[in-house]
Amino acid sequence: MTPAGESPQAAPALEPFRASEPLTLGVELELQLVNTHDYDLAPYSDEMLRLMARFDLPGSVVPEMTSSMIEISTGVCHSTAHVLGELTQLRDALVRCADKLNIAVVGGGTHPFQQWHQQRIYDKPRFRELSELYGYLSKQFTIFGQHVHVGCPDADAALLMLHRMSRYIPHFIALSASSPYVQGQDTQFDSARLNSVFAFPMSGRAPFTLSWKEFEAFFSKTTRTGVVKSMKDFYWDIRPKPEYGTIEIRVFDTPLTIERAAALAGLVQSLAAWFLHEQPFVPAEDDYMVYTYNRFQACRFGLEAVYVDPVTGRHMPLRDHILETLRRLAPHAQRLGAAPSIQLLAEDAELGTNDARWLRQRQARERLLAEVVRQGSERFKGRR
DSSP, X not given: OOOTTOOOOOOOOOOOOOOOOTTOEEEEEEEEEEESSSOOBOOOHHHHHHHHTXXXXXXXXXXXXXXXXXXXXXXXXXXXXXXXXXXXXHHHHHHHHHHHHTEEEEOSSSOSSOOGGGOOBOSOHHHXXXXXXXXXXXXXXXXXEEEEEEEOSSHXXXXXXXXXXXXXXXXXXXXHOOBOEETTEXXXXXXXXXXXXXXXXXXXXXXXXXXXXXXXXXXXXXXXXXXXXXXXXOEESEEEETTTTEEEEEEEEOOSSHHHHHHHHHHXXXXXXXXXXXXOOOOOGGGGGTHHHHHHHHHHHGXXXXXXXXXXXXXXXXXXXXXXXXXXXHXXXXXXXXHHXXXXXXXXXXXXXXXXXXXXXXXXXXXXXXXXXXXXXXXXXXXX
8 A cells, every 4th residue: 555645656657669770780798707717707897897998899898697797789780790890899809808807708608617606796786686586596697698689660560570580589599509508517408598597487478469559558567566667677588679679589598609699690680681571471379389399499409409380380300490491581681791691500500500519519528617618718709
């Protein structure tokens, strides 16, 4: 009840959807900071942020949930070459700063052997609030993802894009998977990172509606309960970002290289172009009948997963569906300058190779996860 004399607090309103240039891209990468002694996580985000502030860089560099993480973001980009150019500047500055601190920066969706209880929550009001709410889950959220934003012309188009894109969530997971190891153990998952995300109560999929007016009504009902206060409180696989005029795809593990990160952004852009120019299908609630199964298959088995077509119910190797999709996207990728990205991903799908497989191969050879992390840091620098 509201105390006498006080008016009830109004639920926060959803921000208006700002139209953006269709098919523009923005990429965020959450990265690991490790020491160069045993290659465990190192709480150096404050020092890195202070050194990075001296550089004139595109996009942004910000802290993340725990102090062994750092996030880099591009600005608004028009092509995969543009994305790669900005990520290269950010990566090179990160590496220079890390060298000064005698630490290293690494990609990958999880650190292979860090212990969650040793992590420190970064001293920022939102992170402290989340830590109080979620307890140990906050420290277990020391995981690392790539988020890709794609511009949409209007709010209804964004929802249509979101639900069309949802059919390809398994493709994104399998191609980006880079988190087979957790707490020193091979989890037998290609993407174990997403199991930590799924533990949060507001994770999963967005509600099905193709009307922004209906989505606003959903948001209003949800915020009235006090469960969420803003779109940031939804940990959905894909969510709209009205303040940017985008949808944000959040299921990618952070790749081991910025080249792969740019290629994955090229895949998203090519899919979005196909959707906008050909209107290939109208999504429906029934698409989600197999959604969780397909997502689990991709997390568990990567490119060896089974994919269930949501329309026909046909079972097929996910790798075959990825290759079929990439062939369909080729003309759009060519026009956008994303053909090299699609070609890189097609070659990896043909061979069944992703970053999870690379990590397992290195561990099979080295028998020491610290050495695998060291080699991963060299790979992030662009050194083979």
